[in-house]
Amino acid sequence: MATYARATDPFPLQSAEQNKLHEFYERLAEGRLTTTACARCRRVSWPPRGFCPECVADEFAWIDLPVEGRIHGFTIQDAGVPAGFEAPRVFAIVSVGDARIFAPIVGPNANTLTVGSRVRLAPLRVADDARGSPRHLVAFALVETSG
């Protein structure tokens, strides 16, 4: 008999055979933050998309976004996080170029952030998928300011 068990994978499948956006994740693993720009109307989307919501073209180019941004808003969650995740968690909206990106802020000093703090991309390695492919998520860390 099966015992009571959670059967859930909290992370997206990212490999080429499982995700049209696999190039995003391949570049993220190299420390780059990229997104899709429509090849026809040039609209830049965040998150990256499978086709353009403006002109409906499905040809797109991958463009690099800046790897540094600023905190637009944030909250620290102290309690009530899902199974498999640890509190406290620092969640932020990061302004990167024209995009506003939801991401956790990681690093030992993460809870010292304020609105306007500078942050830098810090890709987060999470559990491999069931076939052993490595997986990464977008995360940012505070940029140390001198003086």
Add this chain to the structure above:
Amino acid sequence: MRPVALVGAGVTRFGVRKASYRDLIWEAGKACFDSVPALRPKHLDGLVVGSVMPERTAFQSHISSLAAEALGIKPSALSARTEHMCASGTVGIRYAYAFIAAGLADLVMVLGVEKLNQPVADEAILNMGTGVDREWEACHGLTAPPCFALAAQRHMAEYGTTEEQLARVGVKNHTHASRNPNAHFQKGATLEQVLWSRMIAAPLRLYMCSPITDGAAAVILASGQWARDLTDRPVWIRGTGQALDGFTLSSLPDDYSHWPAMRRAARSAYAMAQVGPGDVDVAEVHDCFAIAEVIAYEELGFCEKGEGGPFVETGRSDYGGDVVVNPRGGLMGCGHPLGATGVAQDVEVFAQLRGEAGARQLPDAAIGLTHNNSGMGEHVVMIYGRDPA
């Protein structure tokens, strides 16, 4: 379009229930049928079930047929399940309304049901993460509280809304719930209790958040002719509206203290009902978190933008004020069994507009409003009247 009215309503006890998914369907269905003695399940020609995650919580799909069999309904005109996260119940009511108004069905039950609590507590929270985008948000452990915390922080920074004003929403709704024998929490709450409850996601504390709750609720919608035959006090659907700004946090408007989709949904509903915010006597709004009710006052037009904090602080959303908001105790006091919530809001408006709300009754309530949302960017509004027009 044909006129449509509520003719029956019933709700289970909300809480951490020692009951199966089907037990909850039976309880709400029985309570609803008991409110319309002339009606038997075989008379209904439709059923819509609002339910968000029985696949995870009861390992069950094929929900509308399961519920039809449990309730003794044999749909001949409409059978469907609606899933729209926290607004699933009201989205189901809109479907039933549209079918009846169009002449495609005559008598439809809408039942909302959720069994969220699990043997392992943090699994229930894990499941709530199915409501945000897995690839870009839920993968980080995001659930609802941090999203609404971001809105609260923005509202405090932009309009000077205070922690005490947010706490006042919790005090009001927990106090209302103390007069509701079906509420998850019935002990009320003092300002000190709310302000000193533990922090969940700053600035939202435990008593400013709705809990994870099991429960079910059901209403029966009828065409005008059927409604008059079945009861001398039908509650008429006067208007409805739905609008969406976006799903992911990145897709929402830049300033999370403004929820334009709610304003648009309300505008549609008011225009259809030919009433304005000042005409609303009683409103059941989606207070999943205290900040949501504050923003709802503003976007529904009960007060100006930015005035939501003072609005609750001065009692204008309570008995004796401009409009009684969340008389049954809201999501914070009654709990939030996702798919059941929107239907339970209607159960309360049905009772208030018929003068059957007992200790919670607002005298002479004639116009009621319900607002149900699924995240900050997706909103549904219904307006009900004691009179058909």
